[in-house]
Amino acid sequence: MFQPILQNIYDDINRLNLQGKQADYIPELAKVPSHKFAINLTDISGQNYGVGAVDEKFSLQSIAKVFAFTLAYRLKADTVFEHVGVEPSGDPFNSLIQLEQENGFPRNPLINAGALAICDVLIGELPNPEQDLFDFIRKIAQDEQITYNPKVYHSEKATGYRNRALANLMKSFGRIHNEVEAVLDLYFKLCSVEMSVHTLSQTFLLYANHGRLFPTDEQILTSSQTKRLNAIMQTCGFYDEAGEFSFRVGLPGKSGVGGGIAALHPEKYAVAVWSPLLNPKGNSVKGIKALELLTTKLGWSIF
Numbered sequence: 001m002f003q004p005i006l007q008n009i010y011d012d013i014n015r016l017n018l019q020g021k022q023a024d025y026i027p028e029l030a031k032v033p034s035h036k037f038a039i040n041l042t043d044i045s046g047q048n049y050g051v052g053a054v055d056e057k058f059s060l061q062s063i064a065k066v067f068a069f070t071l072a073y074r075l076k077a078d079t080v081f082e083h084v085g086v087e088p089s090g091d092p093f094n095s096l097i098q099l100e101q102e103n104g105f106p107r108n109p110l111i112n113a114g115a116l117a118i119c120d121v122l123i124g125e126l127p128n129p130e131q132d133l134f135d136f137i138r139k140i141a142q143d144e145q146i147t148y149n150p151k152v153y154h155s156e157k158a159t160g161y162r163n164r165a166l167a168n169l170m171k172s173f174g175r176i177h178n179e180v181e182a183v184l185d186l187y188f189k190l191c192s193v194e195m196s197v198h199t200l201s202q203t204f205l206l207y208a209n210h211g212r213l214f215p216t217d218e219q220i221l222t223s224s225q226t227k228r229l230n231a232i233m234q235t236c237g238f239y240d241e242a243g244e245f246s247f248r249v250g251l252p253g254k255s256g257v258g259g260g261i262a263a264l265h266p267e268k269y270a271v272a273v274w275s276p277l278l279n280p281k282g283n284s285v286k287g288i289k290a291l292e293l294l295t296t297k298l299g300w301s302i303f
């Protein structure tokens, strides 16, 4: 059932001639060929269906914030919410204004300020933060090859003025407990993780499967934690376009400025789509359209 629908979506996307623009504030991302498109769906029994460049790796960017938060939530349980909130920001992902007004407390873990606070938590909790975070990502992706792209990492590090500003602002409010540079370094590496849509949708199956890893059933998050994280993705996963994404697609998910989107339907499937052309809010134009077509053609959404 899924494969013909994905093929149909692929044909529709090609026909629609949708326009967008690659992220260029991270220079390395602007070099990705704009025509790339891939979609992969992993159903709840672990079966994969895909169309396009499903095995080509791309920069996860903000999608990786979900994995850092998963690890922090696992380590700290509900005390993680002493460091980040659960409210949508309604602001761009790298906005400073709200953070200043709210005394350096990030609205949620999926905006840049929130992910920086989570990197700070991980540095405080883990004996070898970088190694342990990447080992965790490899574990839930069940792929030993997963790593960050050094060119993207250096590109981000060289141009991350706004993230430096966010981290320093939080530090000034006493919200960052470790060295700002160490927090930024882990954050830039996290954002530079690469995966294919194939691996990404398999990894997101965890969130469709009550926090259990497929096929071992190892519980990574509890069922209740998974429900809560899915709620955060639903309300905060698409910058200041989370309402529009809920309205058009009706699934929890997370986007990144690399042009990826990962989403899931609890107990049914996880899906990942990639096209580097972004809309002005920073979300993949073809990615959103493809997922809108998917839930429309399937006739299922969580609503």
Ligand code: GLU
Binding pocket: 060, 061, 062, 063, 093, 094, 112, 156, 163, 191, 255, 256, 257, 258, 282
């Ligand atoms: N690394 C990007 C940044 O910090 C992530 C942005 C995103 O994907 O939303 O600006």
